[in-house]
Amino acid sequence: MNVDADTVSVGEFEFECGQTISDLEIAYEAYGEFTGDNAVLVCHALTGSAHVAGHRGGSDTAGQARAWWDDIVGPGKAIDTNEYYVVCANVPGSCYGSTGPASTDPETGEPYGTDFPAVTVRDWTEAQRALLDELGIPHLHMVTGGSVGGMNVLEWAKRHPDHVEKIAPIAAAARLDPQCLALDAIARRAITTDPNWNGGDYYGSDETPTDGLALARQIGHVMYLSKSSMEQKFGRRSAGRDAVRTFPTDPAAGFFPYRDVESYLDYQAEKFVERFDANSYLYLTRAMDNYDLAAGFEDDADALAAFDGEAMVMSFTADWHFTTAQAEGLAESMREAGVDISHHVVDSDHGHDAFLVEPDHVGPPLDSFLEDGLDGTAITDTEGDVEEESEFAPVHTSLFSD
Template sequence: MDVERDTRSLGSFTFECGDVIDDLEVAYEAYGEFTGDNAVLVCHALTGSQNVASRSSGDTAGQARAWWSDVVGPGKAIDTTEYYVVCANVPGSCYGTSGPATEAPDGEPYGTDFPPVTVGDWTRAQRRLLDDLGVGRLHAVVGGSVGGMNALDWVKQYPDDVRLVAAIATSARLDPQCLGLNAIARRAITTDHDWDGGDYYGEDHPDPTDGLALARQIGHIMYLSKASMERKFGRRSAGRGSVRDTFPVDEAAGFFPYREVESYLDYQAENFVDRFDANAYLYLTRAMDDYDLSEGYGSDAEAIGAFDGEALLLSFTGDWHFTVEQSETLADAFREADAEVAHHVVDSDHGHDAFLVEPENVGPPLSDFLAAGVGGRAVSDTEESERSGHAPVHNSLFPG
């Protein structure tokens, strides 16, 4: 699969906070051939990258590389032989787009001097990038998790530029529980002595890996459901030879079991700190926390009132990070705004990560939606959807 991989300098950029940087650089990947009306923008999740389907880039690793390769590619749900697919790393991240770790005009990394970023800044940066690529109106914007918020923001900011929007495992705003957990994750980073007020860059200064590792572990627990954790780990021991935590004293290490769930969290954390920047994690979680679709309007419906395209909302029963009920509330907002909308609920106990690890449940409705809008067979045919595991939610399932 041919991939266009580049970083574009977009010139001066004013953030929503009012701060300006002289040159915003945005790293992106593009797949397929642009024919004028076939562009699909894919918005990545919190710690994702522009490498939505590419494994050949040396800039990313682990889950940030080819993170949706089962959905994007030749003959797949977002078919790169049919669509021109663009995915851009968002401002504030650390995969090539300007962020805390990039060089400021004084030659030193920005650190916490980088402007606070918002989801709205991401959307405007993507619009600038697409302008630079010669792309006007988009066939579709697709995103999952906070990338779904990003997709919704396109409908709010640029309603005339989007024909279809697919918002997957997302909501119009975070609930207090998720806000609280994100706050604890950030506190884990900022209380790490090595964070040093965000000024930890340079060979002579250790990175705040302990704090970032804890933050990531909190995130992973948010992404899994109780059922999936029971299935994957139960209360099983990982083996006494694997013990890492010697609380309360060294002699106790041979007594208390080191459980499989602990081993999993430690493994994920160790991999994550090798590929991600702690300041970027602070910036991006703040952007997610701050997002509210209705901001500046009286309601979500008013915020998307100018959109005359079609919407697909996809939610998962085991996802407590972004719930089925939150997606249905979004669907109601689209209905109130007189936009065509379909809400599919996937019966899954995997949790929030289901949108990444269950392509068999995401692909069919997404593919049909891109081809035919809410009239697509897997979107509109209730009987077939129920057989395949992606049943649309009708108003009758959520009585007033």
């Protein structure tokens, strides 16, 4: 697979908050050959990177950030790089090559830290548009992505409706609900109350806010799982005898078991703090929490009224981070806007992580939609009734009927 990995300067960039930086750099990877009308933009999730596919070495892309959708993107796969030119860009504010809090401010010679401008999903979209301009790509055959990457997809349809033929937001919604907002707020507080956070000025120090970031990641990780998946994975089992507690414990801990689920979360936290920046986590979760598709418009349907392409929304039954009901609300807004829309509801126990770990359910409908649009997939009319059944993931309209 032909892979082009690089960082491109898009020059001076004004953020939605009104602040400007003199030189925004965007790290990206591109796969396949561009033929003029075959470009597909993949938008990564919260802590993902531009490295969407193609296993390769490098500690900077460990964990989820390393080939995070390799089962979906590649030669002969759902997003076939033999046919499509696939681009994935690391968003501003992240720490995987694009300009963010850990980057050097050319005016001071020091890391931006919390002087970095507040970043939004709109900023991500405009930065991607600027990158595509630099790459000579005026139009996109499709934009897709999961989680907050799906919000990024929606913003493309909202802000650049004439530049996109198809959108496929997966495990996403028009906005976060209050429960998720609350959990994200606690996760950020775990970071900012870590003494080593030091107001965001910890770069170059031997003492970084790893404990706070680790706790934030654990809270986030629980949000990505479901009750059934956690029961299947861990139950109430104790960790093995060789398991070592990562964090300091209370005096009573020696009497009670160190459970398998605790050990798992500790391991995930340990790996995460090795690869991610605490300030970036603060910035990116703020961007996700702040996103509202209807911002600047009367409602969600009005925000999407200018988009005349096709859309496929995909949701997962056990996902309580972005629920099937939220996805159906999004689909209904598209119907109101006159968008040709299919909503695939995948019966899954995996929770929010399903869009990453269930390629057999995600790939076929995505492949079909990419190749043939809504032809051959389940099509819902303006009333939400199924007109044509798909051979792929089922559409459970009964979930949303009275």
